[in-house]
Every structure is written in C-alpha cells, then in structure tokens.
Amino acid sequence: xxxxxxxxxxxxxxxxxxxxxxxxxxxxxxxxxxxxxxxxxxxxxxxxxxxxxxxxxxxxxxxxxxxxxxxxxxxxxxxxxxxxxxxxxxxxxxxxxxxxxxxxxxxxxxxxxxxxxxxxxxxxxxxxxxxxxxxxxxxxxxxxxxxxxxxxxxxxxxxxxxxxxxxxxxxxxx
Numbered sequence: 136x137x138x139x140x141x142x143x144x145x146x147x148x149x150x151x152x153x154x155x156x157x158x159x160x161x162x163x164x165x166x167x168x169x170x171x172x173x174x175x176x177x178x179x180x181x182x183x184x185x186x187x188x189x190x191x192x193x194x195x196x197x198x199x200x201x202x203x204x205x206x207x208x209x210x211x212x213x214x215x216x217x218x219x220x221x222x223x224x225x226x227x228x229x230x231x232x233x234x235x236x237x238x239x240x241x242x243x244x245x246x247x248x249x250x251x252x253x254x255x256x257x258x259x260x261x262x263x264x265x266x267x268x269x270x271x272x273x274x275x276x277x278x279x280x281x282x283x284x285x286x287x288x289x290x291x292x293x294x295x296x297x298x299x300x301x302x303x304x305x306x307x308x309x
Contacts, residue, residue: 156271
C-alpha cells in the first residue's frame with residue numbers, strides 16, 4: 136500500500152508541475168506579441184506563485200524528490216525502474232538544467248526591469264524564457280508519460296475475462 140500511495144503522490148506532483156509549464160506553452164503565442172512594457176509587467180506580476188517561495192517551487196522539488204525515491208523503491212522491477220529513472224532524468228533536465236541555463240538568467244533581468252528601463256535585448260530574453268518553458272513542458276510530459284506507463288505495464292491482462300466477453304452478446308457488455 137505504501138508503494139501505491141508513493142506512486143500516486145509522485146504522479147500527482149508531476150502532473151501539477153507539467154500543468155504549470157503547459158500554461159506557459161498555452162500563453163506563448165499571445166505573449167510573443169506583447170510589447171516590452173506589457174511583457175515586463177506580466178512577468179513581474181503573474182508568475183509570483185510559480186517559483187520560490189511560491190507553491191510552484193514546492194511542486195517542482197516535490198516531483199523531483201518523489202520520483203527519485205520511487206526509482207529507488209522500484210529498483211528490483213527492471214522495466215518499471217528504467218521508466219521511473221527516465222522520468223527522474225527528464226525532471227532533472229528540466230530543473231535544474233533548463234531552468235538555470237535558460238529560464239533563470241532571463242528571470243533575473245526581467246525582475247530587475249521596470250517599464251522605464253527595459254533591457255535592450257528584451258526580445259531575445261523573451262524568446263529564451265518562453266522557449267525554455269516549452270522545452271521544460273516537453274520534459275515534464277515525457278516524465279509524466281514514463282510514470283504512467285510504468286504503472287500500465289504492471290497491470291495484468293486478465294485473458295479469461297477478455298475471452299469470455301467475446302462470446303457475450305453486445306448488449307450485455309458494459
């Protein structure tokens with residue numbers, strides 16, 4: 136029961152994390168058309184809870200830690216272990232690698248910007264910020280998919296139940 140609850144918690148945290156980066160992907164096309172002052176205003180107001188000390192930081196770290204621990208817990212189940220390890224690696228590529236190499240440098244500049252002092256290269260930084268979140272979303276989606284698949288491969292297929300349904304009239308199959 137402990138392992139099931141740990142898996143459940145891991146999948147929920149990973150799904151919530153993936154949801155945050157999916158939000159960024161959905162906003163991308165609109166935000167790429169914002170002028171500099173609107174973009175800086177949005178960056179400095181809308182995303183307060185996405186990073187530290189907001190709830191987003193706890194979801195990020197929680198997803199990474201629970202997935203890493205899950206990898207350890209399922210280490211004796213070869214296929215499940217490799218899928219869970221893949222999820223862990225994807226989460227670690229998104230944070231800290233993508234985040235600290237691409238997202239955070241842009242965050243720092245935008246945090247220190249005002250409407251009167253836009254960075255001269257704000258459009259390049261905007262692309263860097265937006266596309267790094269899109270890359271993180273892809274990594275989060277891969278991690279989530281690997282976790283779900285790791286559970287699906289363990290579900291036994293009850294062949295006798297499936298075979299008995301073949302002989303059952305269509306209107307009796309629910």
